[in-house]
Amino acid sequence: xxxxxxxxxxxxxxxxxxxxxxxxxxxxxxxxxxxxxxxxxxxxxxxxxxxxxxxxxxxxxxxxxxxxxxxxxxxxxxxxxxxxxxxxxxxxxxxxxxxxxxxxxxxxxxxxxxxxxxxxxxxxxxxxxxxxxxxxxxxxxxxxxxxxxxxxxxxxxxxxxxxxxxxxxxxxxxxxxxxxxxxxxxxxxxxxxxxxxxxxxxxxxxxxxxxxxxxxxxxxxxxxxxxxxxxxxxxxxxxxxxxxxxxxxxxxxxxxxxxxxxxxxxxxxxxxxxxxxxxxxxxxxxxxxxxxxxxxxxxxxxxxxxxxxxxxxxxxxxxxxxxxxxxxxxxxxxxxxxxxxxxxxxxxxxxxxxxxxxxxxxxxxxxxxxxxxxxxxxxxxxxxxxxxxxxxxxxxxxxxxxxxxxxxxxxxxxxxxxxxx
Ligand code: LLP
Numbered sequence: 001x002x003x004x005x006x007x008x009x010x011x012x013x014x015x016x017x018x019x020x021x022x023x024x025x026x027x028x029x030x031x032x033x034x035x036x037x038x039x040x041x042x043x044x045x046x047x048x049x050x051x052x053x054x055x056x057x058x059x060x061x062x063x064x065x066x067x068x069x070x071x072x073x074x075x076x077x078x079x080x081x082x083x084x085x086x087x088x089x090x091x092x093x094x095x096x097x098x099x100x101x102x103x104x105x106x107x108x109x110x111x112x113x114x115x116x117x118x119x120x121x122x123x124x125x126x127x128x129x130x131x132x133x134x135x136x137x138x139x140x141x142x143x144x145x146x147x148x149x150x151x152x153x154x155x156x157x158x159x160x161x162x163x164x165x166x167x168x169x170x171x172x173x174x175x176x177x178x179x180x181x182x183x184x185x186x187x188x189x190x191x192x193x194x195x196x197x198x199x200x201x202x203x204x205x206x207x208x209x210x211x212x213x214x215x216x217x218x219x220x221x222x223x224x225x226x227x228x229x230x231x232x233x234x235x236x237x238x239x240x241x242x243x244x245x246x247x248x249x250x251x252x253x254x255x256x257x258x259x260x261x262x263x264x265x266x267x268x269x270x271x272x273x274x275x276x277x278x279x280x281x282x283x284x285x286x287x288x289x290x291x292x293x294x295x296x297x298x299x300x301x302x303x304x305x306x307x308x309x310x311x312x313x314x315x316x317x318x319x320x321x322x323x324x325x326x327x328x329x330x331x332x333x334x335x336x337x338x339x340x341x342x343x344x345x346x347x348x349x350x351x352x353x354x355x356x357x358x359x360x361x362x363x364x365x366x367x368x369x370x371x372x373x374x375x376x377x378x379x380x381x382x383x384x385x386x387x388x389x390x391x392x393x394x395x396x397x398x399x400x401x402x403x404x405x406x407x408x409x410x411x412x413x414x415x416x417x418x419x420x421x
């Protein structure tokens with residue numbers, strides 16, 4: 001559920017007309033709903049009620065510091081994968097002991113800064129990383145709390161580019177070698193083993209792969225405890241999918257997921273951490289764009305928008321579907337027609353949808369891409385020297401620009417010309 005609904009024939013973000021924001025900030029832009037962000041966070045938080053837990057929002061999905069502060073004020077921790085994300089979380093006011101550091105290639109410098117700034121735990125992904133962590137922690141005269149990310153060799157049944165839990169993926173250590181690696185960790189100075197971490201992929205629309213993975217984690221918890229390790233915390237990753245296509249069956253809800261966690265792991269008495277990103281932010285955001293031209297091709301009509309693949313890359317990169325709706329509500333009797341919906345960038349990959357049924361649209365009309373709050377703005381670029389588009393946050397009847405559109409000068413002046421030129 002989200003808070004982007006038609007009212008009196010015009011699309012609203014909570015109580016603000018989307019066209020009003022467009023008039024104020026220009027198009028294209030991203031707009032996020034506070035109420036939707038909070039609702040999704042609370043769904044997870046409540047789904048784990050009764051278990052000691054922390055929902056650590058995977059901020060790679062949307063790392064604007066206003067979004068982070070909104071969630072942090074509701075009690076969310078953060079899952080970060082770079083020191084840049086760590087510093088953003090700090091800038092948003094998140095305390096170090098609410099920040100979990102994941103990622104397959106943490107550098108010594110990143111580890112040092114996180115240890116100095118305060119961290120809840122590192123999710124270690126390899127033996128060489130563990131050695132570096134041990135060394136840096138000793139140099140600083142401190143102890144690093146760690147979990148080790150295990151790769152359970154489970155097929156997440158999602159897009160190949162976002163599956164992470166099969167043995168051929170680069171993530172974690174093979175679960176079959178877990179005992180060996182935990183015993184190595186126990187022997188290294190500067191480390192305190194506190195638990196296990198697992199994350200099998202993103203946009204999962206079925207609970208079965210989670211169940212397979214969590215049952216393996218439950219078994220491993222018992223084994224490692226019997227080996228003498230302290231396993232008090234289980235980080236279960238993120239990955240629960242969202243409905244991108246409103247006409248399709250909806251994936252399982254956080255409530256179902258929470259029940260699964262309790263059923264598979266509840267008896268172990270561990271603190272549970274989860275790292276949802278997409279489900280919290282995805283349907284809390286729209287990308288709004290304007291039709292520049294309607295062009296009649298030989299066998300189809302094109303809607304040429306002012307938004308492009310550099311602003312929202314998911315369709316080009318993963319063949320992802322985003323519902324695209326007219327900001328002015330189509331009259332009930334209107335006849336829809338197929339359009340290829342494209343951006344202005346000079347490559348055919350800059351296509352958002354082919355043969356998409358839309359009400360008839362003309363130049364100047366606004367359209368909104370739904371489910372664009374996660375992996376939208378964060379994956380954007382300035383390809384074709386198109387400035388990054390602004391982000392806007394709505395709360396009830398208020399809205400604020402939370403990242404402004406850079407000027408062309410700002411964009412160009414980041415380049416410098418060497419002396420010899
Ligand atoms: N934890 C870890 C260790 C992760 O790698 C990820 C996502 C998450 C949590 C959050 O997963 P979520 O709840 O958002 O599914 N750019 C792609 C998605 C990449 C996901 C990468 N890792 C897309 O646009 O679909």
